[in-house]
Amino acid sequence: MTATTTTVPTARAAVVDTPAHRDGNVLRWLAAYTASMTGDSVYYIALSxxxxxSGTPAQAGIVMSVSALPRALxxxxxxxxxxxxxxxxVVIGSDAVRCLTVLAVAALLFLTSPGLWPLALLALAFGTVDAVFLPAVGALPARVTSRGQLTRVQGMRGLAIRFAGVVGGPLGGLAVAVGGxxxxxxxAGLLIAISVPLLVSVRIRELPADDVTADAEKVSGGAAGGGKTRAKDAVGTAxxxxxxxxxxxxxxxxxxxLMLAxxxxDLGFVGPLNVGLTLLADERGWGASGMGWVLGGFGAGAGLASLLLAVRGRVPHAGHVMAYACLGGAVAIGALxxxxxxxAAAxxxxxxGxxxxxxxxxxxxxxxxQADPACLGRVTAVASLVSLGFAPLSMPLSAAAIGAFGTGPVFVTSAAVCGLGGVVVLSAKNLRRAELPT
Structure with missing residues (x-):
């Protein structure tokens, strides 16, 4: 079956282009997303x-990194x-599985002290589910609002991410301090569980079929016959x-x-703003508090950008604005x-930010x-893989390069890589002229 035949909406969203911040359907989705992301933040505090x-620092590091492999693969x-x-x-099923898995480990830790193995299994399960969850989360906004409201929804989503990051850490630390x-x-399991009924209540827009869907249907329609044949056909169709x-x-x-940009x-941004910033603070003698102020400045800037988009709702000349924002951000990274x-660093x-x-x-x-509806999950998966799978590889490389050459050359090099993203946007005529729908 194709994407359009398996995503029949339970109720069609209103045709009227209701502002996203006044749309109850969008607000229910946003509440579910915020609860799930806050639960994620608490989960990572609890896991670390x-x-x-339960183990040595090296073992703890392995447990924390276990989820990355299935997520990338x-x-x-x-x-x-x-x-x-x-x-x-997919998001409802993924959140349900994540909730039950975390609660099962919580029950196990309440009853006994099993060591590292259940934590490693939990991290492995989370990474596996995330591989399905992240593309679905990225594809969902287009199904809960109109095209003209997607910029505002992206701003609201950014605010939710910032809120989850700011609130989730203290809540996780408080929970650990109170009950371990x-x-x-x-x-964390309770917070993730809150998202499930909210998501069930979200109405899904019916999106039109396209050539990609028709192409997939030609293959999937022939998947019939015996069990082994159906299994082989399913794998072949996927x-x-x-x-x-x-x-x-x-x-x-x-x-x-856009994918190249x-x-x-991300490759130019992740290294300096993660491991590079820690090493810079140590080199300059700013200490942990100074690094906190710099991170706070970044968070405030990112939150301000999300708030701007959430309030304004649309940015004219989106391709040009994106390119110049990327180039300006690259210069700021190098200056840091x-x-x-x-x-001044803050x-x-x-x-x-x-x-x-x-x-x-x-x-x-x-x-x-820009993506056709039937391909949006796959398009989001590629973008997520680039951001969450490949970009983090720059962190150990940045650390090694700073050790060899110092912070200045590495930050400038990273800024140049980041700036190339803006150059790509300006060089691609269709992307440079891309506009968001009204």
Whole structure:
């Protein structure tokens, strides 16, 4: 069956272009997303604490990184599943599995002290489910609102992410302090559980079929016969759908350069703003509090960008704005290594957060509006794989390069890589001229 035949809506969303911040359907989705993301933040606090308490620092590091492998290996397949089953159904199922898994580990920790193995299994399960969950989450906004409201929804989503990051950490720490890792896991499971009934109540827009869907139906329609034949046909059809999605991205005049711009922007951004910032603070003698101020400046800038988009709702000349925001953010990243004191660094970090948040939200909105509905899960999977699978590889490379050459050259190099993303946007005529729908 195809994506359009398996994602029949329970109730069709209103045709009227209701502002997203006044749309009860969008607000229910946003509440579900916020609860799930806050639960994720609490979960990671609980997992890191439990792993440190149950093993050596090296073992704890392994447990924390276990989820990355299945997430990276299975992400593209998760995009196929999201397109075939529908993002709403996949997100509901994923959140239910995540909730039950976390609660099971919480119960196990309440009853006994099993060591590291259940934590490793939990991390492995979370990474596997995330490979399906993340593409579906990225494809869902286009199903809960109109095209003209997607920029505002991206801003609201950014605010939810910032809220979850700010609130989730203290809540997780408080839960650990009160009842240990078991209580923190139970609290994380409860927060994730809140999202499930909210998602069930969300109405899904019916989206039109397209050529990609018709292409997939030609293959999937022939999957009949015995059990082994059906299994082989299902695998073959899924592989075909994946190849169709990748070919679709490669040939698309906007999505192809957009994916390259996202990859370059993330590769140049992740290293300096994670491990690089820690090493810079240590080199300058700012200490942990100084690094906190710089991170706070970045968070405030990113939150301000999300708030701007949520309030304004649309940005004219989106392709141009995205390119210049990316270039300006690159310059600010390079400047971060040369500021004289922590106050100036916090100000520059605020500018980085503002420009990076703006360009990132516009990337997401263009991705949502340019992709054909039947391929949106696969398109989101590729973008997520670039951001969450490949970009983090720059962190150990940045650390090693800073050790060899110092912070200045590495930050400048990272800024140049990030700036290439803006150059790609300006060089691709269709992407440069891309507009968001009104």
């Amino acid at each position: 604490w439990a792993a440190v308490q 299975l992400m593209l397949g998760g995009g196929v599943i999201a397109d075939r089953l529908g993002p709403r159904r 890792a078991a209580a923190a896991f139970a609290f 592989w075909h759908d994946l190849r169709v999605g990748l070919r679709y991205i490669r040939r698309h005049r906007v999505l192809a350069p 996202i990859a370059l922007g 290594a040369f500021v004289p004191d922590v106050v 100000g520059v970090a605020l500018l980085v 503002l420009l990076a948040g703006l360009s990132g939200a516009l990337c997401g909105a263009l991705l949502q509006t």
